[in-house]
Amino acid sequence: MEGELYSALKEEEASESVSSTNFSGEMHFYELVEDTKDGIWLVQVIANDRSPLVGKIHWEKMVKKVSRFGIRTGTFNCSSDPRYCRRRGWVRSTLIMSVPQTSTSKGKVMLKEYSGRKIEVEHIFKWITAHAASRIKTIYNAERLKEEWNKSDQYWVKIYLFANLDQPPAFFSALSIKFTGRVEFIFVNVENWDNKSYMTDIGVYNMPSYILRTPEGIYRYGNHTGEFISLQAMDSFLRSVQPEVNDLFVLSLVLVNLMAWMDLFITQGATIKRFVVLISTLGTYNSLLIISWLPVLGFLQLPYLDSFYEYSLKLLRYSNTTTLASWVRADWMFYSSHPALFLSTYLGHGLLVDYFEKKRRRNNNNDEVNANNLEWLSSLWDWYTSYLFHPIASFQNFPVESDWDEDPDLFLERLAFPDLWLHPLIPTDYIKNLPVWRFKCLGVQSEEEMLEGPQDIENDSDSESTDTFSSEKEVFEDKRNVVHNSPGRASHCDPEACSCANKYCQTSPYARRGRSYGSYSTNEDMEPDWSTWPADMLHCTECVVCLENFENGCLLMGLPCGHVFHQNCIVMWLAGGRHCCPVCRWPSYKKKQPYAHHQPLSNDVPS
Template sequence: MRSLWIQIVLLIIYLFLVFFVSRLLDMVLWYHNAIPSTQIVDPLLLSVRQLKQLLENRGVSYTGYVEKRELAQLVEASAQVVQSEVEELSENSESSDERLPTPPTPSRFRGRLHFYEEVEDTKDSVWLVQVVPADSQQHDAQMDDYSWRVVCNQVAPFAIRTGIFDCKLDRRLCQSKGWHQPLLLLALPKGSKAKDRVVLRTFTSMRPQPIMEWVRDQLSIRVKTVDSIHDLECEWLEEETCNSTTASNSLREVKVLLLTTLLHPPLFLAALSIKFTGRIKFGMFTVKKQDSDSLHKKLKHLDYRMPSYLVITPERKVIYGHRRFEHFNFDSMNRFLRAVQPEMNDVFLGSLIVVNMLVTLQIFQVSMQLWWKHLARCLWILISYNFWLFAVWLLILATYRFSAVNYFVDKCLVVVRTISLTELGCLLRTDWQTVSRYPYIFLSTFLMYSVLAIWLLKRHCAAEAEEESESDHPWWEVLPVDSYWINCFFRPMATLSRPLPPSELELEDGIEMLIERLAVPNLWLQPVIPNEYIKELPIWRFRGWESSPKQCSTVEVSCQSPQAIERLMDGEEQRISCTCSLDTVKFRQSSDKKSDRCSLLPYGLTEPCNCVDVISSKNGLCEDSGDESGSVPGGMLPTSECAVCLETYVWGSVLCGLPCGHSYHHCCIMLWLQQDNHHCPVCRWPTYKAKHLHRE
């Protein structure tokens, strides 16, 4: 979690740096040009070629207009011209050396299914399809390659997709549709709802100019015409004096209204009405002389000029084109409207970019010595982050119809829309447009920033990184499900009461336990533990925890008191030297008089263990003690009594230690382990697994 927050902070810092550098570049360009990008340019100062390019980008037909003044007036009637739009126009004309640039490659449909999949299933776009008849005698009447290329170039700026359907590939479809001669198909949504049914319009002329006029007329139908000033006030401007039900029903709608002297809307506005079907309402009002004065009074607070593109939201009204990079073409207004009324897919793509930027920052933090471990960890990070992103989005889409979720989404849209209509939102869109133009520069700078930021972070946290070095981690810790869930698969259920660090888990033990679990019926409850490790447990004679003879270790309180047991269970043993005589230790005598042994009944055991009576015996050793030494093994915790039988250690008793450091009577712990209790009675640490001392 801490690493995730570090990544988020680093990402925010990078985005802030991009914003700051962009503002510096804007100041440099403004100082160099000495002309603000939003300054209005007189169209008469432009060349005829520039005027025609502006009209083509806006989708306004200039057929019959020859004089430069006529073209300039037509440009002014469509929209005003700003300095940044002229600069962008000059850059595009310089970058294209060809007189007729290469259009996007048209799709070639392979048959009926491919045609239906591409054309009729995409309900938010427009298709222009050329139908080639199966009869070869009709080929002379069809469109030549040059004319088709001209048409594709003219419709490409408005996101109109093109394709070719050859009836030789599916004669039955052409016969059922009546496509027996060369023609053009225009596929577009029928209604005003999102994902509405697609209708096909046909056109038989094969000349580019009539084709463009036909496409413009068909798409202009989608822009609603406002007939009177009263309808404008009630249905679009939502004046308080209007009490109509239509005004109250459209309070939550986002609308774009063109106020102009043209009789037909530009093609870019009509194409946008198709793309934002069901999300934004588009309209056009042809301003007459008698309505101009009253319209100026209503919109004077918005710096209204003729013509204007009025964007109406439930929160406020703004005029499009007064800020930087708000040009009057399809791409620029599409970017603006997607920020004002984003679609779920737009938000998803934004979240996908942000998450993968976080993935990049996380990958640069991975430091593995072996290349395959490094690659495995990087792949896991990439897959896991994107998996959780998709899981969250699936949950959102599944619960979107609930009223609470829908209400929350609407409030988020209000926040996004409010920010988008401010100057800050305009600057963010400007930066996004710059990043979209030069993606490689953005990617390279982000990678350089990631390397530098992670390098500085690692230098600052060198000590912490050393603790998490690869030598202390098993191979599966390349997967960051490191602590609890991995242990659930590779540790017995009894040990889950105390979650352990993942580095305490050994590979061999974990894999062997997993195989043994699969071999028993009660799969996850009682795994079979091999008993070979018992032979390796340290055994020694108790001669005290210090070098002085006949000294034993005890605690300040009575060994039989509940406080002592409680402190022993918490691992708070204390070493306090005291003298005790052997005759003060009491044992329960067994019925076996021949061996004169004592029967100590361990706590929780059903069978007693037999030890030599230390009062009558000199060595006090169990007969099956094996090889034992007199010195205390390293890592043992000093304690005064056996936590199994609750009896105090006496001089010469045989003790057995566990990997956790706790010690017991050898006989007591052997009976404990033989009953399939493979963990320490005190701390529950597995008795078959070593424990690192530095973690105590």
């Protein structure tokens, strides 16, 4: 009883802030009243040049009284749409009540006009409840109850009210209209019963009693936490037991947005960054939710899935009639009636998440946690301009002297693989971290290599990388060469454009064929020393950028994909904006799972 009193007090407070709807015309009235088939509307119609049937003070009292039972109210002034009033026959001020005409879900709506003589709140309220109660099936004797109890019809879920009343309560009648086609409401009037033994047989001992009858069994409403005898409590209970698809969608929408808003506290850094990430998260989560619901709705429309739908409802009824479900419903009603408390609780949880997340990230990235709004906006602007204003790669690498006229295959190849996308600027700092080593052959070692140590190799690598970066711009502006040639076509390396050309590249295939592999022996006599190579690099003896064999003592550089090239060749390739492997197109800044390495033969060549 304390819970019922508390619920009544909360409804009294809520009714003080209830407002009535003012209809602007026929379409507004149709959308809210005639097209809404799951509730009761009480509308005061004010005829042209007439005073309202119910005065302002009495109308405000009427609005507060009926709103406690889920009845919506409105005012239609015929001066806003006189043609519609004449067509409806509203020539004088009156009261109109709309109720569903049939017992099926989303059926037609019937408009009833108040014909009473007494214009008082209590008389009008009795008129409303009498019409609403007439839709509920009423049982007056035990034989009819026994017949109804054992009958199986289209309604899988029925709720019985056993009470010593002339008619069911107003909230019970309002719920019967709201759940039309989903739950059957039955009122058992035991006021004049002499033999109540059958009620004892079905488990009814107290009055009033609310009994939910389902295919799974009998559930006595009111014995668990939060199950008050009120409109809001019973509405929440019936929605969980026999939900509609719209109820599940609204629940998923609320949960998804609560999770998305928590990203405001998970994100660390500047305040503007938090809200930008929040907006992005809200858009992403809600879009994914809607996209996920579309196939579900289509799935439920299939006619041969009725058994699946029934089993799903059976599972929901089993889970939502437990004690745990009653606790969840009680908390839901409590927080929904106290929005300020709900917001403060949610904010408290968010601050706790923010504290622990900040503590976890403090040791990893101080700059991100302590970044202010200006710094983050600056970084965001740099990121945006890098995507917006970076030159198109196909135009950047376009050759000055095109040989498309001489070789039409190049023209067809360019059309087959166009590159017309805006590519982001990628920092070249990662190039310094790529593995660098010298190519050595077994049994061959020069005097300089015997004197040089590991430190000299690193110095040579750094100096050559520095020289390459400083001269790459001039080289690319003076000599631009197309390196994407077909395997069957002969390729020539320009000695000025390739930094390794003076030592390794020849200007003609004949000179290259006659050149020795090393300083002391020929290509056939030498075996590469694979032990000096990093473990995750593929074994090869030729650079595919300049198409030259590796000389003994030359510097090599490997990419994350495992392919190996001359250091100068691949540095110039990457610095030109092509951040991918020339062989497999794997991003040169992205790690890759190492290959299952095998011991190669001396004549292994890249495929």
